[in-house]
Every structure is written in C-alpha cells, then in structure tokens.
Amino acid sequence: MHYGNLRDPNAEYTMRDLSSETMGLTADRGERRDVEITDVQTVIVDGNYPWTLVRVYTDAGPVGNGEAYWGGALPEIIERLTPFVVGENPLDIDRLYEHMVQKMSGEGSIAGKDIAAISGIELALHDVAGKILDVPAYQLLGGKYRDSVRTYCDCHTEDEADPEACADEAERVVEELGYDALKFDLDVPSGHEKDRANRHLRRPEIEHKAEIVRQVTERVGDRADAAFDCHWAFASGSAKRLARELEQYDVWWLEDPVPPENHDVQREVTQSTGTPIAAGENVYRTHGQRRLITEEGVDIVAPDCPKVGGMRETAKIATLADMFYLPVAMHNVSSPIGTMASAHVGAAIPNALAVEYHSYELGWWEDLVEEDDLIVDGYMDVPEEPGLGLTLDLDAVEAHLAEGQELFDAA
Numbered sequence: 001m002h003y004g005n006l007r008d009p010n011a012e013y014t015m016r017d018l019s020s021e022t023m024g025l026t027a028d029r030g031e032r033r034d035v036e037i038t039d040v041q042t043v044i045v046d047g048n049y050p051w052t053l054v055r056v057y058t059d060a061g062p063v064g065n066g067e068a069y070w071g072g073a074l075p076e077i078i079e080r081l082t083p084f085v086v087g088e089n090p091l092d093i094d095r096l097y098e099h100m101v102q103k104m105s106g107e108g109s110i111a112g113k114d115i116a117a118i119s120g121i122e123l124a125l126h127d128v129a130g131k132i133l134d135v136p137a138y139q140l141l142g143g144k145y146r147d148s149v150r151t152y153c154d155c156h157t158e159d160e161a162d163p164e165a166c167a168d169e170a171e172r173v174v175e176e177l178g179y180d181a182l183k184f185d186l187d188v189p190s191g192h193e194k195d196r197a198n199r200h201l202r203r204p205e206i207e208h209k210a211e212i213v214r215q216v217t218e219r220v221g222d223r224a225d226a227a228f229d230c231h232w233a234f235a236s237g238s239a240k241r242l243a244r245e246l247e248q249y250d251v252w253w254l255e256d257p258v259p260p261e262n263h264d265v266q267r268e269v270t271q272s273t274g275t276p277i278a279a280g281e282n283v284y285r286t287h288g289q290r291r292l293i294t295e296e297g298v299d300i301v302a303p304d305c306p307k308v309g310g311m312r313e314t315a316k317i318a319t320l321a322d323m324f325y326l327p328v329a330m331h332n333v334s335s336p337i338g339t340m341a342s343a344h345v346g347a348a349i350p351n352a353l354a355v356e357y358h359s360y361e362l363g364w365w366e367d368l369v370e371e372d373d374l375i376v377d378g379y380m381d382v383p384e385e386p387g388l389g390l391t392l393d394l395d396a397v398e399a400h401l402a403e404g405q406e407l408f409d410a411a
C-alpha cells in the first residue's frame, strides 16, 4: 500500500517508510515494529483473591506482565485466546483487543469471564509495548494528568455489623496506615442473616446500617472520605429508603445498592437521592457502561480495569464519563500488577477519583514484585520505568502459587 507524502505529493512511500527514518522518528523504529508475540502464559496466585497473572512473551526479548480478574476458568479461556495473538505485533494493542473480542464472539461466547481474560492479555500488552518503546504505560494512554493516584482502603472488621468496631478500624486505617479514603461493607447482618438479593429492609435494619455510616463518617470526620458497599443486595424501594436516610451523613458514595443490569431501576435509585451512587465493577466494556453513564444512572463510575476490558477500555469509559462530568473510582481487588495498571489509567485520565486497594490485611501483597512502597500514605506514585514499571518477583510468585499451578517459563 502506498501513501502520498504531504510535503511532496508526487513522492510515494510505503507505510514502513512513513513510520521510520524518513519521518525523522527514531532510526530503529522500523525494526521495533517487527516484534511478534510468541506465547501467552497464565498462573493463579493464592492471594486474598485468586490473582490471575498473565505473561505475554515476544521474540524481541521483553515479557509483558498483566492480570485478569480472577481465577477459575480464566487460564483455560486465555489458552483459547493465545493462538489469536501469537505471531501478532504486541504494539497493536487496540487492534489485538478488538481481534480477541471478535474471535470470541465468533465462537459464540463473549461473557464476562471472556472479557476478563482479554483484559489480562491487554494489560500485559501495555506492559510489553511500554518496554519495547521504552515509555511508561501511562504514556501509551496519552500522558499524565497527575504523578500520584489516590487509593482507598477496603476495610474489614471481625464483627462487620458492629458500628463501633467499624469506626475503630476506620480510625486505625486513617491514623496508623495513613489513608484518607476508605470503604466498608453495608450488606452486613442487620437483624436478619447477611443481606442478599432483592432484600426488603425493615426500619430497624435501615437504622442499623445508618448507625454504621454515622459512626464511621463521624469518627474520621474530615480526615478521610468514606464509601459504603451494598453488593447488589437490596430491593429498589429499600435501596431508596437507605440512600435517603444516609443523606444526613457525608457519604463518599453508596455502592451497588441494587444490581445495575436494569438501567431504569438503577437510574431511578440514583435520581431519587442526594447520596452519591456508584456502580460498574460488573459492567463490561464501554458498551456495557454506556447507558449507566449517558442516562446518569450513576454519580460515580466504578469500572475494574483487569476485568471490564483492560486499560484502554477503562480509559474509554472514563472519557465517556467525563462527557457527563462524572468521576471514575476504579474498583480493584488485584495483585500489584492489576493495581498498578489501574494507577496508570488513573494518572492518564482527567476524572480519576481513586483506585481501590483490597489487600491491607494480607501482609505480603507487595512481595509479589521487586519494587517497594507502592502505596505511601494512601497514594500510588506512577513509575517512570517502561511499561507498568514493576518487576515480578518469580520466587514470591512461586511461593504463593495456587494449588496445581506451575510457574511461568523463564523469559
């Protein structure tokens, strides 16, 4: 295929010529474009979730590390995806993403787990492309809005239904661990068993949940923002009553009071209250998030980067959200790999509110990579090293492999 040269319409150049020395780009760029993916491998690490680490190998040397949300069927799905990317150029991230989606659709299966598996490869492509081009991953997303991304700490207590225990833990996380943002579960036992799907809440149950919110928000005061997660538990009427009851407190957001799949109900709940409503961790791709955003079904958009489509897809969701003046708080339960991928996205989008951190009780989250101090006083500095800027500690990965898992091949 030939393209005209804008400066000299009579000259003709091949596409290779346009992207190499003739355009004044780096001299070896032509060579870089010849990289091929040689293999994709997966291991599950037994973290506080079954973290699914994905490696993309290339014939150029660099290996890309990614992560998919999580466990179970994913290694098998990633094995099915592997032939679709082997032999392809890892720099063509968007095209390979669409290619994988198309191929899986063609096979009649493009369910959530498939998108999560594709996300794992997509993250690894960002890492390896950054390493090949010698730029940090955020640069591939358009560059930085910020150097440091705020995280929020997902908190737990022995007795999750005890308001005072929650307030004590909130204070500890703020004072001792340095976070200025946190989240507690609100689908806790409030008179009956733990709340579950479509539950109607009686008045005392609503009051009990409001008491957890009151004690946590009052205890941390203006030292921290506090969000509360309902895990899709409540009937819409009860969700509205609860959200209205919480308007008197400074709630950062109320998460998933109802399942977001029915956009009309989701929107109605959100529009019925001044308490900010967040959703999105189970909503796949920009296509899935579209109506939530464009019909203002949420106040805060909460995609999970290693789950709903990867880094570019999360950035696209953020762009759509930005058109409706909505912030993005990224859901995250990942190892340092998936969490850092979210941080790169957070650095590169205008409307990043925070990234979740879900492993504060684990004790060895950070051991999985050679780098230290990934989260300091609740903030993640985004590395200037190529790709995601993290090096997997393969000994640590091996030490924490889930049952039946084998370590990746050496690079």
Ligand SMILES: O=C(O)[C@@H](O)[C@H](O)[C@H](O)CO
Pocket: 154, 229, 231, 281, 331, 332, 333, 356, 358
């Ligand atoms: O927002 C959250 O962190 C939660 O919804 C977790 O993703 C859920 O408990 C996973 O099992």
Ligand SMILES: [Mg+2]
Pocket: 229, 231, 255, 256, 281, 331
């Ligand atoms: Mg949640």
